[in-house]
Amino acid sequence: AQTVTQSQPEMSVQEAETVTLSCTYDTSENNYYLFWYKQPPSRQMILVIRQEAYKQQNATENRFSVNFQKAAKSFSLKISDSQLGDTAMYFCASLNAGNMLTFGGGTRLMVKP
């Protein structure tokens, strides 16, 4: 069984600054994928970034990057140059070999002008 934990229910950041969202997970599998999804108030879940566990290099997508620490089972998301449109719920999720996606409880991020 997989578990995903997001320990920060809410966070805020000033526009243009950097924020890091934390995520830890537990899995018994050797190969898996990790994801960060964004869910704005309109509720459409949008993929932000994904990481393959066998790749040591941290994934990057424009202003979004991850810090993947496999031994520590940690997968944090860094948002640089935060924008007002980044305000949303952020969910960390892990995918196992059976293609079952397990989500964390989410972190509500507020970007302040």
Next chain:
Amino acid sequence: EAGVAQSPRYKIIEKRQSVAFWCNPISGHATLYWYQQILGQGPKLLIQFQNNGVVDDSQLPKDRFSAERLKGVDSTLKIQPAKLEDSAVYLCASSLGGGWGQETQYFGPGTRLLVL
């Protein structure tokens, strides 16, 4: 490319009534998922289809929930009879289903259900 479509967007019903949700996945996606998202929580998988076959329905409350994907494309999720605790957003997602590495899931806008 069109995304995952869901309807209706909102539904309000009385407890013990029935309700059905519809999902049309991204064209060419073989795998379809239904999730339940209770307010303030992450989505929980209810059922996973590969084409028109069920892969995993271990978390589907089968006494009241049912789902089908008869032709391997569109899917419907039904609740009969509804309970107050079924109030949630029901999300549909799809993925290519071509095997490991192609399983990024893309989500629809969801159906918000309120049971009174």
